[in-house]
Amino acid sequence: MSNIKPVSTTTHPKADDVAEPGSDAYTASTIDVLEGLEAVRVRPGMYIGSTGPRGLHHLVYEILDNSVDEALAGYCKNIQVTINQDNSITVEDNGRGIPVDIVEKTGKSAVETVFTVLHAGGKFGGGIYKVSGGLHGVGASVVNALSECLEVEVYRNNKIYKQTYKRGKPEGVLTIIGSSEKQGTKVTFWPDDEIFHDINEEGERITITVEWDVLTTRLREMSFLNKGLTIVLTDKRLDKSETYYYEGGIASYVEYLNDTRVPLHKPPIYFEQERDDIVVECALQWTDMYAESIYTFVNNINTHDGGTHLTGFRNALTRVINDYARKNNLLKENEANFTGEDVREGLTAIVSAKVHEPQFEGQTKERLGNREVQGVTQSVVSEKLSDWMELNPKAAKEIAAKAIQARQAREAAHKAKVLVRRQSALENSQLPGKLADCSDRDPQHCEIYLVEGDSAGGSAKQGRNRVFQAILPLRGKILNVERVQPSRIYDNAEVQAMIQGLGLSVKDDDEETGSKSTGLLRPNAENLDLSKLRYHKVIIMTDADVDGSHIRTLLLTFFFRYARPLIEHGHIYIAQPPLYKVEKGKRIEYCYNEHKLEAVLAELGEKATVQRFKGLGEMMPAQLWETTMNPETRTLKQVTVDDASEADHIFDLLMGEAVGPRREFIERNAHLVSNLDV
Ligand code: 28F
Numbered sequence: 132m133s134n135i136k137p138v139s140t141t142t143h144p145k146a147d148d149v150a151e152p153g154s155d156a157y158t159a160s161t162i163d164v165l166e167g168l169e170a171v172r173v174r175p176g177m178y179i180g181s182t183g184p185r186g187l188h189h190l191v192y193e194i195l196d197n198s199v200d201e202a203l204a205g206y207c208k209n210i211q212v213t214i215n216q217d218n219s220i221t222v223e224d225n226g227r228g229i230p231v232d233i234v235e236k237t238g239k240s241a242v243e244t245v246f247t248v249l250h251a252g253g254k255f256g257g258g259i260y261k262v263s264g265g266l267h268g269v270g271a272s273v274v275n276a277l278s279e280c281l282e283v284e285v286y287r288n289n290k291i292y293k294q295t296y297k298r299g300k301p302e303g304v305l306t307i308i309g310s311s312e313k314q315g316t317k318v319t320f321w322p323d324d325e326i327f328h329d330i331n332e333e334g335e336r337i338t339i340t341v342e343w344d345v346l347t348t349r350l351r352e353m354s355f356l357n358k359g360l361t362i363v364l365t366d367k368r369l370d371k372s373e374t375y376y377y378e379g380g381i382a383s384y385v386e387y388l389n390d391t392r393v394p395l396h397k398p399p400i401y402f403e404q405e406r407d408d409i410v411v412e413c414a415l416q417w418t419d420m421y422a423e424s425i426y427t428f429v430n431n432i433n434t435h436d437g438g439t440h441l442t443g444f445r446n447a448l449t450r451v452i453n454d455y456a457r458k459n460n461l462l463k464e465n466e467a468n469f470t471g472e473d474v475r476e477g478l479t480a481i482v483s484a485k486v487h488e489p490q491f492e493g494q495t496k497e498r499l500g501n502r503e504v505q506g507v508t509q510s511v512v513s514e515k516l517s518d519w520m521e522l523n524p525k526a527a528k529e530i531a532a533k534a535i536q537a538r539q540a541r542e543a544a545h546k547a548k549v550l551v552r553r554q555s556a557l558e559n560s561q562l563p564g565k566l567a568d569c570s571d572r573d574p575q576h577c578e579i580y581l582v583e584g585d586s587a588g589g590s591a592k593q594g595r596n597r598v599f600q601a602i603l604p605l606r607g608k609i610l611n612v613e614r615v616q617p618s619r620i621y622d623n624a625e626v627q628a629m630i631q632g633l634g635l636s637v638k639d640d641d642e643e644t645g646s647k648s649t650g651l652l653r654p655n656a657e658n659l660d661l662s663k664l665r666y667h668k669v670i671i672m673t674d675a676d677v678d679g680s681h682i683r684t685l686l687l688t689f690f691f692r693y694a695r696p697l698i699e700h701g702h703i704y705i706a707q708p709p710l711y712k713v714e715k716g717k718r719i720e721y722c723y724n725e726h727k728l729e730a731v732l733a734e735l736g737e738k739a740t741v742q743r744f745k746g747l748g749e750m751m752p753a754q755l756w757e758t759t760m761n762p763e764t765r766t767l768k769q770v771t772v773d774d775a776s777e778a779d780h781i782f783d784l785l786m787g788e789a790v791g792p793r794r795e796f797i798e799r800n801a802h803l804v805s806n807l808d809v
Contacts, residue, residue, distance in 0.1 A: 167249040168299040171276035175326050178273045187327045188345050190274045194222045194318050197245075197271060199353060199431060201226030202360050203485070207315070212350060213365045215319070218340045219280075223317040228287035231305060240305045242285055242294060246275045247301065271318070275299045277327075278320040286313040298323060343369060351375045355384035356431050356483055381414040381481040388479050392418035395477070395533060396526035402515040409504055410485035411511040413444065415478060417530050421537075421617055422654035422692055423475040428483040429491075429499050438492070438499030440484045443508030445471050448478075451516045456531045469534045472653065476537035484508065544618030544651050563628035567592045567602040578668035579603055579633065580706070580760070583682050586748030591672065594752035594760055601666060603632050609685040612692055617653050626689065634665035635694055652693040659696045669697065670767060672706035672759065674746040687770065695772065703770040708747055708759045715739040721758045723766070 171178050179186040179193075191212065201207040207226035214220055230241035237244045249272050275281045276299035285292040291309040295302045322341075329339045343366045354362045358380025365372040377383035382401040389399075399416035427434045427441045434440070452474040456462040462469070490500040520527035562568065565588075569577055579601040582588045588604025595602060610623035620626050629635070630652065637650060638658045652659070671686050673679035683705065690697050697703055709721035711728050715735045722728040732739060744750060750758070759765050 168247060168272060168276040171249070171273050172298070172326070175277055179277070182327050183329050184339050184342070184345070187322055187339055187341060188349075190277065190320065190322055191220055191222070191341060191346060192349060193270060193274045194220075194320070195350075195353065196431075198222060198224035198226065198316070199357060199360070201316075202357055203431075208359065208361060210360065210362045211365070212346065212362065214341050214343070214346075214368060216367045217321070218368075219319055219321040220341055221317065221319040223315060225313070225315040228285040228314055229283070229316050231285060231287060231292050240294075242283060242292065242305050243301060246271050246281065246283060246294070246296060247299065248272055272299070274320055277323055279323045279325075281318065281320040284308075284317040286311050286315050286317075343371065347373065352384075352433075353431065355381055355387070355481075356428060358383075381412060381483055384481050385414040385416045385479050388424060389416055389418055392420050392479070394418050395529045396523065399479075400516065400519050402511075402519075404511045404515065406507045406511055407503065408487060409507045411440070411508050412483045412485075413480065413512060413515075415480040415516075417533055418477045418479060419533075420477045420613075421615075422613075423472075423478045423480075424655075425475070425478065425480045425482065427499075428481070429486055429489045431483075432489075434491075434497050434499050436493045436495065436498035439501055439503075439505035440482055440499050440508045443505040444480075444482045444512050445475070446505075447509045447512035447516060449474055451513055451520065452531060452534055455517065455520050455527060456534070459528070459531070461528070461531045461535065469538055470541070472656075473534045473537040473541065474530075477533055482508070540616045540618050547618060547621065547651075561631055563603070563632050565604055565628065566632045567595075567597075569595075569597055569599050569601045571599045574665055575667050577601065577666040578670055579666040580670045580672045581605055581629070581686060582747070583673045583679060584746075584748060587672070587674070587746065590748060590750055590752045590755050591760070592752075594754075594756035596756075596760075600760065601632075603628060605629075605682070609682060609689065611685055612654075612689050618651070620689075620693065621651070629689070632665070633669060634663045635697075636660050636663045654692045655695065656693075657696065659694055661696060661700060664697070664702065667702055668704055668767075669702050670704045670706050672708065672747065675708060675710055676745070679746075690770075691772070698770055698772045701769055701771070704767040705770060706759050707766045707768060708744065708750070708755075710744060712742040712744070712754075713739050714742070 175182050175186065179189045181189075195210065195212065198207060198210045201224055202210070204226075207224045209225045211223045212220070213222075229245055232241060233239065234241050234244045237248055239247070249270075275296050278296070279298060281296045281299075283294055285305075289310055289312060290307050291311045291313075292305050293308045294305040324338050327339055328336045331337050343364070346364055350362045350364050354360050354375035355377050358377060361374060361376040363372065363374045379386070379398075379401070382399045385399040395417040397416075399414045401414045403410065403412040405411075425441065425444075427437055427444075429438075429440065449469065449471045453462070453468045456469065484499070484504060486499070486501055486504055488501075492498045492500040520530075571577055576599045578599060580591055580595070580603070582591050582602055582604050585604055585606065588602055591602045591604075605625050605628070609625050610620060612620050612626070621630075635652060636659075637652060637656065638660045639650075669690075671683055673683045687703075690703055707723055709723050710725075711722040713720045713722060713728065713731050713735060715738055718735070720731045720735075722731055728741070732741070747755065747759075757764060
């Protein structure tokens, strides 16, 4: 193979070519580098969060981020992500290709620098990109350190350059292996299974692989956020491929999120504006729903906790809609202004900002802190939104009418609450009658089982440990909170029982909006007072049939919409009752899934008898305790809101009225639904 030669043998290194690394500085920095990457292997969690499935997928995002940065810089239109047959992952872009010349500070090629120097992006590449995802930007070197093997190919200068690394260490220098007209960068890596693994139910270590379903969400989001960018995901194991391309960018995102809702106007409002070096891009569409769904991003990173861009956006929204309503006499002189919540009812929006040096704050570093972004966002949104309202008077009036409706409902709710308070002051007993409470009063020790139906409730009451386990039997169908006005959820006896039983209440003042609290739970309000929570474990225990799963979804919808902090703080669980009991002689085995049943039957042979539990009510109290309620022997599934946007969508689809999209969605996303649907 005579055409394969190390790049470093080039006789006349030119600007964009590779020079001989041979100085003292090179040796010194090599040592630094090895120490750096060793640190990543010693404490992988510090760099990628976890060594479980999340961390594994994070590796893909890190490499992808570099391609997307190249797209943001305006040089890349196509990205291919491929899961290979052997579970390695290939990411390829058609950008400029990573430079191959020597970086002075490291004495290595830029390629090797990117893959072997920790935080190479920040330290060595600062200023090259207009914007770059700061938070996740731990970079390619981390992926390299955590990969058994990594190969990078660069297509540049009509040549193909290649370098291979083993656990972060280069196997030789960057080498020209051929010629090509192509431009771009291609990376293939084999995640190190010394680092990445999971633990199964039996406590055994299992290897994990990248999953289609997880990548698809992220890649779709990336293409929404970067209009005109094409991302192709291919899974060679499944022989499957999907292309994500959205001409409308975040406007398409809003349409996607609203595809089961009835919009008040079409198309979504969309604008993009650069001011003081900050780019603000927004898409908004009101629907006839009650909750608000606003998702915010900075440099393509989801800012789950909002921040200055969100504050600026909200301020502008409230101001513009109030001004419009006043000017058009929709709000009379003697009427008070709309609150922020009034104007956001039913709104779906994406706010995406591009900021040079984003500062991320808060516990999870998911809140934008840069002060200057607030003013810029506020002025851009004010200007663009009021222009839009002037040009679209019909839609503008519908939006104002929605706010008027929201305000009326809020005022009605306030009156109702005053009434409820008076009543409870009289009755003096806040707990629902059918609650079988526990005796311990420390919420940290206590759990409450939400049980479907009286007969299961009866078994649970007899089977429980009454010191720390409370039972709340729920009768019949829970209200679908998705489809009613916020003030009406209190009309439903089961919801009321949960609110009182669990101790769900809100903090007195709403610091953020400055508006006085109605004391009622409101959709998406973050002001749940967790200190009043009476049990730290809230366990949903329903039958393993269609009705059971429907009730579970209704309950999750309620928590998701009206008490999301409960999910976020890990207080919500799903009980896992067994499906089968297998008996042979004195031996009894409970099976929680079909897989286990097969294994047990294979072991016990033909003489074993199998009982299928049709409902919790069929179980003896002692059986229920042993299999589902005893902390020593049960398994609980903790409910998480991993991706609020996706979850929001699922809940809508499951609960919404649009049957067509619902069926299609469930088919497409069976995995996600079954996640909730244990
Ligand atoms: C599959 C993963 O990593 N793509 C990348 C580029 C392009 C440039 C670059 C990357 C130089 C010294 C930092 C090209 N030409 N895909 C990728 N494409 N990095 S990563 O530069 C990196 C800087 O260190 C690039 C001109 N400027 C930048």
